[in-house]
Amino acid sequence: MLITGIKSKPVYAPLQTDTRGRYHLMLAMGAGAAPLLRVIAEMRVVAGPSLKNTRVLFVSDAAAPEVEQFKAATVADLQTFPSTPALLERFRAILQKSLMGTRLYVAGPESFIGLAMKIALEFNLNKDEIRAEECGTLARRVYCIHCRATTEDVRTNIVSCIGCGRWLLVRDHYSRRLAAYMGVMVDAEAPGELPPLKEVFL
Amino acid sequence: MNDAQTITVEVIGVEQVTPLIKHFKLAPAAGGSLPVFSGGSHIIVVMQGAGRVHKNPYSLLGSPLALDTYEIGVRRMEESRGGSHFMHDAVEVGSRLEIAHPVNLFGLDKIARKHVLIAGGIGITPFLAQLEDLHGGSVPYELHYSVRSSEHAAFLQRLQRREGERLHVYYDSEGQTIAFETLLATQPLGTHVYVCGPVGMIKHVIATAQSCGWPDSHIHWEQFSAPPVGDAFEVFLARSKLSVHVPPDQSLLESIEAAGVEVPYLCRGGVCGFCHTRVLELDGELVHNDHFLSEADKAKAKSIMPCVSRANCKRLVLDL
Numbered sequence: 001m002l003i004t005g006i007k008s009k010p011v012y013a014p015l016q017t018d019t020r021g022r023y024h025l026m027l028a029m030g031a032g033a034a035p036l037l038r039v040i041a042e043m044r045v046v047a048g049p050s051l052k053n054t055r056v057l058f059v060s061d062a063a064a065p066e067v068e069q070f071k072a073a074t075v076a077d078l079q080t081f082p083s084t085p086a087l088l089e090r091f092r093a094i095l096q097k098s099l100m101g102t103r104l105y106v107a108g109p110e111s112f113i114g115l116a117m118k119i120a121l122e123f124n125l126n127k128d129e130i131r132a133e134e135c136g137t138l139a140r141r142v143y144c145i146h147c148r149a150t151t152e153d154v155r156t157n158i159v160s161c162i163g164c165g166r167w168l169l170v171r172d173h174y175s176r177r178l179a180a181y182m183g184v185m186v187d188a189e190a191p192g193e194l195p196p197l198k199e200v201f202l
Numbered sequence: 203m204n205d206a207q208t209i210t211v212e213v214i215g216v217e218q219v220t221p222l223i224k225h226f227k228l229a230p231a232a233g234g235s236l237p238v239f240s241g242g243s244h245i246i247v248v249m250q251g252a253g254r255v256h257k258n259p260y261s262l263l264g265s266p267l268a269l270d271t272y273e274i275g276v277r278r279m280e281e282s283r284g285g286s287h288f289m290h291d292a293v294e295v296g297s298r299l300e301i302a303h304p305v306n307l308f309g310l311d312k313i314a315r316k317h318v319l320i321a322g323g324i325g326i327t328p329f330l331a332q333l334e335d336l337h338g339g340s341v342p343y344e345l346h347y348s349v350r351s352s353e354h355a356a357f358l359q360r361l362q363r364r365e366g367e368r369l370h371v372y373y374d375s376e377g378q379t380i381a382f383e384t385l386l387a388t389q390p391l392g393t394h395v396y397v398c399g400p401v402g403m404i405k406h407v408i409a410t411a412q413s414c415g416w417p418d419s420h421i422h423w424e425q426f427s428a429p430p431v432g433d434a435f436e437v438f439l440a441r442s443k444l445s446v447h448v449p450p451d452q453s454l455l456e457s458i459e460a461a462g463v464e465v466p467y468l469c470r471g472g473v474c475g476f477c478h479t480r481v482l483e484l485d486g487e488l489v490h491n492d493h494f495l496s497e498a499d500k501a502k503a504k505s506i507m508p509c510v511s512r513a514n515c516k517r518l519v520l521d522l
C-alpha cells in the first residue's frame with residue numbers, strides 16, 4: 001500500500017551540459033563521479049581546453065581513482081570531502097558568493113541530491129539552473145511525520161524511527177524542503193501488526 | 203473577461219506630469235473601495251470614443267494598500283489609434299470611465315533574493331506599485347530608470363524622495379546609458395531582473411541577461427504592443443456564421459467585438475495568451491504582432507492573437 005504512484009517522487013534524467021551557463025558548479029558523491037566526468041568531456045568539446053569556470057566538489061577519499069580522473073580532465077578547481085555534511089557546508093559558502101549565470105550539476109545517490117537541492121532552493125535556484133542525475137544507492141532519508149526526526153539510509157519498506165521508535169511505512173511522498181520521504185506509522189490501527197520487512201531501496 | 207464585469211470609475215484628478223504623460227486618479231463612482239491588486243497589475247480602461255470603443259491596458263501605479271483610488275499614467279502615443287489621444291484630450295476631472303478588474307502578468311518573484319528593476323520612459327509605471335511592495339521589505343532591490351531628458355522623467359520626485367540610493371537615473375539627453383552587461387554580469391545568485399520599456403530595450407536586456415548565463419525563469423518583462431494599423435481585410439467567424447470587416451485602424455479583436463462576438467482577453471497587448479484563436483482557413487499570410495506565440499507557432503499559421511495581430515489576405519476563417 002501507498003508505495004507507488006505518488007507524483008512527488010523526483011524523476012532524474014541523465015546529466016547534460018548547459019552551455020548557456022557562465023559558471024559550472026558540480027557536486028558528486030561516489031558513483032556520481034562518472035556522469036560528471038562525462039559532462040566535463042562534453043563541455044570540453046564546446047569550450048576547448050579551458051574549463052576555468054568549472055568547479056567540482058566530490059565526496060570521496062583523496063586516493064580514490066576518480067580523483068585522478070578529474071585531475072586528468074584538467075578540472076582547475078577540484079575539492080574532495082570526507083563526508084556529505086562537509087561538502088554541503090562548502091557548497092553553501094560557495095553559493096553565498098556565486099553570481100547569476102551559475103549552473104549546478106549534482107550526481108550521486110538520491111539522498112545526496114535531495115540535500116544539495118534543499119540548499120539550492122534556499123538560494124532561489126530554479127529548475128532551469130539545476131541538473132541532477134541519480135546513481136548509486138536508492139536508500140532514502142525518511143522523515144517521521146509524528147516526531148519529525150529524520151532516519152538516514154533507509155533500505156527497507158518499513159523502518160523503526162530513530163526519534164520515537166514507531167514503525168514507519170516509507171512512502172513515495174517526497175518533500176523538497178525537507179529533502180526526505182514521508183514516514184507514516186504503519187501499525188496505528190492494529191498495534192504490533194507489521195507487514196513483512198523487505199529490502200526495497202538498494 | 204467581458205464588459206459585464208467592469209467597474210464604473212470617476213476621474214478625480216488629472217495631472218500633466220511630462221510633456222507626453224498624464225497621470226489620472228480614478229475613484230469608484232459608486233463609492234466604497236476598489237478591488238485588491240498586487241504590484242505590476244494592469245487594468246483595461248474602456249473608453250467610449252466618438253463612434254468607437256477603445257480598450258487599452260494601463261499599469262496601476264498607486265499603492266496596493268490604498269484602494270480608494272487607482273492611479274494610471276498614460277503616454278500620448280504618436281501613432282495612437284485613438285485610445286491614448288482620447289485619454290489626453292477628452293478625459294477630465296468628473297469624466298466617467300469603465301475599467302476591468304486588475305490582472306497581474308508582471309508580478310515580483312516571491313522567493314527572489316534580490317530584484318533588479320529596469321524601466322524605460324513610461325515603462326516606469328508597473329514598477330511604481332511594485333516599489334510600494336518592496337519598500338520596507340528585507341529583500342534588496344535597485345531601480346534603473348532611463349529617460350529622454352529631465353523634463354521627460356515622470357514621477358521622478360516621488361521616486362527620489364523614497365528610493366534614495368537604490369534609484370539610478372539615466373538621461374539620454376546627456377548621453378547616459380545603462381551598462382547592461384556590467385549590471386547583469388555581477389548580480390548575486392537568486393536575483394530576478396524585470397524590464398518594462400521600449401521594445402528595443404526589452405530585447406536588449408533579455409539578450410544580455412541570457413549571454414551572461416541567466417536562465418529564463420529569472421528574466422521578466424512586460425510590453426503592451428498597441429495594435430498596429432494595417433490593411434483592411436475580411437474575416438469569417440465559423441461558429442457564429444458572421445462575416446466581419448476589419449478596417450485599417452481597428453484591431454481584429456475590436457472588430458470582432460463590435461460585431462457582437464465575445465473573445466476572452468486579459469491584456470489586449472499580445473502578452474497573456476487569453477485571446478488565442480484557431481485559424482481554420484487562410485489564403486494569404488498572418489501578420490503576427492504578439493509576444494505570446496513561439497516563432498514556430500507563428501510560422502505554422504494555425505493560430506492568431508486577435509488583440510494585436512492581423513492578416514494580409516482575401517479570406518480568413520476563425521474558430522469563433
Ligand code: FES
Pocket residue numbers: 466467468469470471472473474475476477478492494507508509510
Ligand atoms: S488579450 Fe492578451 S494576448 Fe490577446
